[in-house]
Amino acid sequence: MDIRKLKNEIIDYSKSIGIDKIGFASSSPFTEMKNKLLIQQELGYQSGFEEKDIEKRVNPALIMEAPQSIIAIALAYPSKMGEKVESKKGQRRGIFCRASWGLDYHVLVKEKLKQLEAFISEKLPEARFQSMVDTGELVDRAVAERAGIGWSGKNCSIITPEFGSYVYLGEMVTNIPFEADQPLEDRCGTCNKCVEACPTGALVQGGQLNSQSCIAFLTQTKGFLADEYRERLGNRLYGCDSCQTACPDNKGKDFHFHTEMEPDPETVKPLLKPLLHMSNRDFKERFGPLSGSWRGKKPIQRNAIIALAHFKDETAVPDLITVMREDPRPVLRGTAAWALGKIGGEEAKAALLKVAASEKDEEVLEEIDKGLQFFPI
Incomplete structure (x- = not known):
């Protein structure tokens, strides 16, 4: 199997099923992220919702045996409502954040990853996968950054040149040795x-x-x-x-x-x-x-x-x-x-x-x- 050809076919297929951005990363441990997580843990800055085992969060080999690469994907979501409703006296309204608009993104992103898995399996039956969205072990942001989806912004979100930070992230650890893409340069600069x-x-x-x-x-x-x-x-x-x-x-x-x-x-x-x-x-x-x-x-x-x-x-x-x-x-x-x-x-x-x-x-x-x-x- 020509892995480079397969990579290009996956990229083309991802576009056809509505994946807005895709990138490929190595499956080596996320050493820099581990250091950040240890500091967060020491300072008590964690939410408690994340995976407790830091080693699992930064080492793909603890998630799947003999991983060779990671595929990262992003789906862009809306930042404005097409139809507006007003909050007014006597009829006050609350608001859900943009990332919670529409159908649960866990469902949407997982479905795209399943479609990718099926496509790759047809091409390469011996392929193995471990896909995850948000609640998985790996840090989505670290994977997306390494895969060139976007840079890690000062707001702790991945910022893409095309869609800003209004993107849902997901990733797939695999045993296929895809060539890694280049990370993007941090563009936040002095902006605070x-x-x-x-x-x-x-x-x-x-x-x-x-x-x-x-x-x-x-x-x-x-x-x-x-x-x-x-x-x-x-x-x-x-x-x-x-x-x-x-x-x-x-x-x-x-x-x-x-x-x-x-x-x-x-x-x-x-x-x-x-x-x-x-x-x-x-x-x-x-x-x-x-x-x-x-x-x-x-x-x-x-x-x-x-x-x-x-x-x-x-x-x-x-x-x-x-x-x-x-x-x-x-x-x-x-x-x-x-x-x-x-x-x-x-x-x-x-x-x-x-x-x-x-x-x-x-x-x-x-x-x-x-x-x-x-x-x-």
């Missing part, structure tokens, strides 16, 4: 706009992220959100785009190549108040196809409550009182109590005082106290 735009300072410096204070991570947590981050959450329900929208390389980048990625405005920018009373079934039916639904409805509802407080939406007071009184989950009851104090008004204050007399959960009582402190003595 993403670091400056980070709402919580989670971008400690260019290329270094403290996941524990990153809003994209915080929106996925299930407990009480620390007070210092509530003010900065804004109306985000899942994820954060600040470091991407601030990037000059993303200016004017908006691609609509894949119909599955097209956002439904009412889904990705939903009305906030109805979210508070949504059943599990309703949530799965409406938001289940989004990648942003993977943690369930609880974080989304908690974030919706904080967003209503951000807007000081007085029309939401009755809804929040219902949550504070009746929701079985302490995190929701407590966050609603805090939000009522933030919004203010006599109805909110009276409800807080009444519930304070009957609430048993210590954390919820603490949040009720926080809510009452917003009112003048």
Whole structure:
């Protein structure tokens, strides 16, 4: 088998099935990335969602026996909605980040990788693969950078010359010795706009992220959100785009190549108040196809409550009182109590005082106290 010819055939085929960019990398260990991960671990900057074994994250030989190369792919996703819906008084809306618009990208990218596997297997039956998207062992960004998909930006995203950082990544470890492509030169230069735009300072410096204070991570947590981050959450329900929208390389980048990625405005920018009373079934039916639904409805509802407080939406007071009184989950009851104090008004204050007399959960009582402190003595 002529491996160089096969590589060119794979490139041509990838274009025919809607893969927007493809690159090839060596399967040698990612030594530089290992050093970065060890530093992140030592500093406590990891999210906890990633593979725990750092060796597996940087050594393809621990994932597949005798790997020879890695194929990296990228799919470009939209940055703008074709149809807009407005957030207005009495009808405030939250927002899902762009990477969660449309069908879950794990499904989309995995399907492209499966198609590639099938194509290669027809050409080379002895070929072996280990494909992964995001939740796999390897660091997607490190693979994509080595394969020449893009450079690793200061915002800790892969930035492609063609599509900016609005791309989903996936990779395939294989036993085929493909010739490696050349990595791209880092083009961030002296620009520091993403670091400056980070709402919580989670971008400690260019290329270094403290996941524990990153809003994209915080929106996925299930407990009480620390007070210092509530003010900065804004109306985000899942994820954060600040470091991407601030990037000059993303200016004017908006691609609509894949119909599955097209956002439904009412889904990705939903009305906030109805979210508070949504059943599990309703949530799965409406938001289940989004990648942003993977943690369930609880974080989304908690974030919706904080967003209503951000807007000081007085029309939401009755809804929040219902949550504070009746929701079985302490995190929701407590966050609603805090939000009522933030919004203010006599109805909110009276409800807080009444519930304070009957609430048993210590954390919820603490949040009720926080809510009452917003009112003048």
